[in-house]
Amino acid sequence: MEDKIWRTGEWPKEWTISELVTLPKHYLDPEIAEEQFGFTSGKGTTDAILVVRNIIQKVAKKDDENQAKGVVRVNDQHTEEFSFLKGVRQGCLISPLLFNTVGERIMREVEERLTKRSGKVIGGRLIWNIRYADDTTMVAKSREECGVMGEA
Numbered sequence: 001m002e003d004k005i006w007r008t009g010e011w012p013k014e015w016t017i018s019e020l021v022t023l024p025k026h027y028l029d030p031e032i033a034e035e036q037f038g039f040t041s042g043k044g045t046t047d048a049i050l051v052v053r054n055i056i057q058k059v060a061k062k063d064d065e066n067q068a069k070g071v072v073r074v075n076d077q078h079t080e081e082f083s084f085l086k087g088v089r090q091g092c093l094i095s096p097l098l099f100n101t102v103g104e105r106i107m108r109e110v111e112e113r114l115t116k117r118s119g120k121v122i123g124g125r126l127i128w129n130i131r132y133a134d135d136t137t138m139v140a141k142s143r144e145e146c147g148v149m150g151e152a
Helices: 002-008 025-031 045-060 095-113 142-152
Strands: 120-122 123-125 129-132 137-138
Touching: 095 129, 137 142
Parallel strands: none
Antiparallel strands: 120 123, 129 137
16 A cells, blocks of 8 residues: 555545544543643643652662663773763753764664665665654565564
8 A cells, every 4th residue: 555655646535534523521531541641630731840850859869879870892891880970961962963873873783784675766766764853764665674674
């Protein structure tokens, strides 16, 4: 089906029609989890932020034993463990550069391990992965090829 859509550029008619069903609200209330914030009376986004902030503060107070630790690998040797005292913060200018560098390295290793690249030819170019921000989509011709790509 996807190949037909790709070739013709047309969606099946049944994919373009949505059916809306109204449900009385009293049927839905028992199904809403206690952890749900937003779309719920008296539990908005600011309440969720407060809960998360409180959890983070409590976790941050734990002793050094439970903090994340790291090692540096040079060739096949590792340094002694050390605690992370600082890291790249959200919004830091170097964060996307580091993320993209590591992501690129991972994708190159995947590409090297694949015996045959799958994907779709678009404009004469084989597209086997698409990346946007922190999401990666791998394009395969079959479920089996997708599994091979995931294992690589």
